[in-house]
Each structure stands twice: as structure tokens, then as C-alpha cells.
Amino acid sequence: MRRIIAILFAIAFTAPPALAGPPAPGDTVARYDVRLLGVKLGEMTLAGRIGGGAYAVSSQFSTRGIVSALADTGFDLKARGRVTASGFTPQAYDERIDTGSRRSTAQLRYTRGVPRITGGTLASAPPEPGETPLDPSGEGGTLDPLTAMFAALHDRPRADLCKTDVTIFDGARRSAIRTTARADMGAEVLCTGAYFRLAGFTASELKRQTVYPFTLLFAPGGDGRMQARRLTVRTRYGNAELLRR
Numbered sequence: 001m002r003r004i005i006a007i008l009f010a011i012a013f014t015a016p017p018a019l020a021g022p023p024a025p026g027d028t029v030a031r032y033d034v035r036l037l038g039v040k041l042g043e044m045t046l047a048g049r050i051g052g053g054a055y056a057v058s059s060q061f062s063t064r065g066i067v068s069a070l071a072d073t074g075f076d077l078k079a080r081g082r083v084t085a086s087g088f089t090p091q092a093y094d095e096r097i098d099t100g101s102r103r104s105t106a107q108l109r110y111t112r113g114v115p116r117i118t119g120g121t122l123a124s125a126p127p128e129p130g131e132t133p134l135d136p137s138g139e140g141g142t143l144d145p146l147t148a149m150f151a152a153l154h155d156r157p158r159a160d161l162c163k164t165d166v167t168i169f170d171g172a173r174r175s176a177i178r179t180t181a182r183a184d185m186g187a188e189v190l191c192t193g194a195y196f197r198l199a200g201f202t203a204s205e206l207k208r209q210t211v212y213p214f215t216l217l218f219a220p221g222g223d224g225r226m227q228a229r230r231l232t233v234r235t236r237y238g239n240a241e242l243l244r245r
Contacts, residue, residue: 026050026225028154031245037238040065042074044242048150055088056080057150073100079146081110087166088151089113093144095120106171114140115169122171130202133172142169148177152216153242155225161218162191173200189226191216195233209236 032044042064048057062074075097081090093108093115105120115136117123127133143151148168162182168175179193195212197205214233221227231242 026155026223028150030153030227032242033245034061035241035243036235046150046153048154050083050154053083054081055083055147055150057146057154059146059149072098074098077146079144079150081147088143088147090115090144090147093146095146108136108144108171112140115142115144115171117171127172128202130204131172132200134169134174134200136169136171139169139174142167142174144168145170152177153228153231155221155223155227158189158218158226161189161226162193162216164191164193167198174198187220189218191218 026049028046028048030046032046034041034044042062044059044061046057046059048055057079059077060075063072075095077093077095079090079093081088081092083089089110090108091110093106095106097104104122104125106117106122107119108115109118110116117136143166145168148166152164162179164177164179166177168177175198176196177193178196179191181192183190183192192215193213195214197210212233212235214231216228216232217230218226219229227244228242229244233240
């Protein structure tokens, strides 16, 4: 599917903790700088709410500075769903992406956890060269990209950190997240793990890199919940980062 989502998730791919109970209610409003090799690529916002057994979240990304002069790209994502004892269960996902040379849209809807492509240009667009999109009917139990991002980055209690083992489906490709370690460093907590490309990717993408090790640093926020302050992902090009303002 669209490359700008893949780029951001190479930076921000993590997913929901395997909770003993439902995610804690509350709002999250965050702004992140997106950097590669220390150079700012753009800014991303994340705004979501958990309450009443449900969640709703939106996110926007746009390039900034010299990068925007070279490639004015961005996205606008929205998702909603239910919050259960096992975590987040998406019901709807909508995206609008502008690569600078092409605009695309996609809509995913879920029935008993199984995604369906219900609209947008994704429903009729031909696969990208070398890409073999997966059949959504076989992707039950997966999360959409934005729900995965929100589940990873939303403000939450310290006890809920670093418990990840989930699968993501973006409408064409499947990937997974595994958290392997947790380090409590005084008031902060550092989660360590990796993002894995699994299926639906082109041969060149799989040859280039299939495993992206990451660290995710949490620190206390003003309301007592922990906030995702820095996400660092090792790519073949160097470190990519999300830095919360």
C-alpha cells in the first residue's frame, strides 16, 4: 500500500500492550517531530479518547522545512472501535494520503474483527509493481495502522507498558510487533522490541529490510500517566525517531 504510511511506521510502528484489563480511559493529545539521521522530516499529531468501552483517534502528518520543499507529503488518518478486556478492536479506519505526486484514500470496516475494504481509491487501485496484496478476509484479528499507533503511543499507567505481541494489516500487507524487554530507569521506562514485515510486501522491500529493532521511552506526564516521549527505530539508512514535544 502507500509508501508514506510505511515510512512513518518504520519510525512509529509499535502496537497495543497485551493487557490484563481494558486500556485505561483518558485523552491523549500529542505532537511529534519526525526525524531521520537527526534531520527533521516533518511533524505528526495524535489525538485520541478512550471512554465508555470505545475509542476514537485521529492523526495528521506533514513534511516541514527543507524536506517539504523537496516532497510536500502528508496524511490524515481516523479510526474508531471498541475497547475490550484484550485491548483495542477496530470498527472503522479511514485515510487520506498525499505523496506530493499522487493522492489516495482508503476505507476499512470490520465485522467480528475481520477487515473489509469498503471505499476509497485503494478499492480499485492496481497493485504497485511487485506487490501482491493480501486478501482482507484472511486478516481477522489484526489492527489497522492508526489503531496500532494509538495503542502504542497513548498515555497510560506504568503497569501497562512494554507488553506487545500483535499483528497489523494496512489493507494490503501484514506486519507484526514483538516487545522483548523492559528496563525501569527511575521514573522512566524503556521498551525494546522489533517490527517485522511478514507478507504482502514486494521482493525488493523484503530484501531491503524485514526486521526493524526499536526502543520506546516513556516518562511521567503531568496527570500521573506515562507518556511516550521518544521512539527510535534502526533502519538501513540510520536511526529514525519520533520525539514528543
